Amino acid sequence: xxxxPSIDDKGxxxxxxxxxxxxxxCCQKMYVYFWGKRILIVGPTEAGxxxxxxxxxYRALHPPGYTQRTISKNDTxxxxxxxxxxxxxxxxxxxxxxxxxHVGPIKHAQDAFDRKPHAIIVVTDLTAPSxxxxxxxxxxxxFFEHLELQWAGARRVYNPLQFxxxxxxxxxxxxxxxxxxLGKLRYALRRAIGQNFKLCRGETKGEPGIYETLLVxxxxxxxxxxxFIFQLIQQIGAKR
Numbered sequence: 001x002x003x004x005p006s007i008d009d010k011g012x013x014x015x016x017x018x019x020x021x022x023x024x025x026c027c028q029k030m031y032v033y034f035w036g037k038r039i040l041i042v043g044p045t046e047a048g049x050x051x052x053x054x055x056x057x058y059r060a061l062h063p064p065g066y067t068q069r070t071i072s073k074n075d076t077x078x079x080x081x082x083x084x085x086x087x088x089x090x091x092x093x094x095x096x097x098x099x100x101x102h103v104g105p106i107k108h109a110q111d112a113f114d115r116k117p118h119a120i121i122v123v124t125d126l127t128a129p130s131x132x133x134x135x136x137x138x139x140x141x142x143f144f145e146h147l148e149l150q151w152a153g154a155r156r157v158y159n160p161l162q163f164x165x166x167x168x169x170x171x172x173x174x175x176x177x178x179x180x181x182l183g184k185l186r187y188a189l190r191r192a193i194g195q196n197f198k199l200c201r202g203e204t205k206g207e208p209g210i211y212e213t214l215l216v217x218x219x220x221x222x223x224x225x226x227x228f229i230f231q232l233i234q235q236i237g238a239k240r
Contacts, residue, residue: 036078036094037162037236040115042108043123044139045101048169050074051215052123053098055225056081061217064172074098081237083230091237105139109146113154113200118236119163122208124189126170130181137188140166144196151199161202163235166193171214171224186210204235 039056041049050068055061057076075097082090097115099108112120122143124136132138151159166189174182193207211228214220 036092037119038094038115038117039096039119039121039232039236040112040117041096041098041121041123042105042112042143043101043167044105044125044128044134044136045069047101047123047125047128047136048167048213048215049098049101049123052121052167052169052213052225053096055215055222056093056096056229059222061215061222061225064216064218066216069102070098070100072100081229081233083226083233089230089233089237091233105143106146109143109150112143112147113150116158116160118160119232120161120165121232122164122166123169124166126168126177126182126185127173130185135188136168137185137192140189141192141196144192144200147200148196148198155199159200159202161200161204163232164197164201164204164208165228165232166208166210167213167228168210169213169215171212172216172218174212 041053043049046067046069050070051062051066053074053076057079075095076093077095079093080090081093097117099111122140124140126136128134128136130137151157168182168185189210190207197207209231211224211231213224213228215225
């Protein structure tokens with residue numbers, strides 16, 4: 001009967017669908033391999049790195065009080081990162097790698113140099129001591145000092161870095177910390193960046209931004225972190 005495909009026609013169509021699907025899968029894999037963006041999350045222990053990694057991947061905030069100590073590096077694999085309010089603004093991510101905080105800023109700087117990511121996100125704890133070796137400013141300064149030293153010895157090596165940022169996490173504790181201490185922390189972070197973000201800057205424009213974030217469920221939801229993600233995608237992603 002006319003209009004009714006034969007067994008051979010059905011087999012050919014099935015084969016074609018299989019080939020088309022496989023070709024599409026291969027093209028997507030090739031695109032991710034060659035053009036997917038690598039994001040590296042660094043920072044001291046219990047600052048909120050895992051919460052950020054999970055939110056980037058799954059777009060869900062953990063409940064208040066959530067803590068998870070990262071023992072070894074966490075690699076998300078590939079996914080499409082989109083701005084929550086606009087699917088037209090996105091970035092194809094090859095991987096988000098979170099480094100364990102207990103290894104310290106020097107090891108983080110070495111890994112950042114070895115991995116050569118497109119984006120580096122430094123997550124800090126707003127409630128950390130304002131002075132001493134456990135302060136956020138000291139950690140950030142040590143990280144960028146050693147990252148700068150790594151690039152000083154590799155000036156002919158291409159650095160694909162397109163975006164770098166520092167997150168002041170746990171902003172729900174802002175009132176307890178106080179505006180004066182917060183202002184001093186911002187000043188210390190700016191000073192650390194200004195002195196140690198020259199050779200390691202790659203393709204970034206300007207100094208790393210400092211963003212306020214709250215990476216647990218709260219009455220305002222994901223307003224702060226989504227604003228940051230929009231800036232991240234603007235720098236490393238593509239508008240379609």
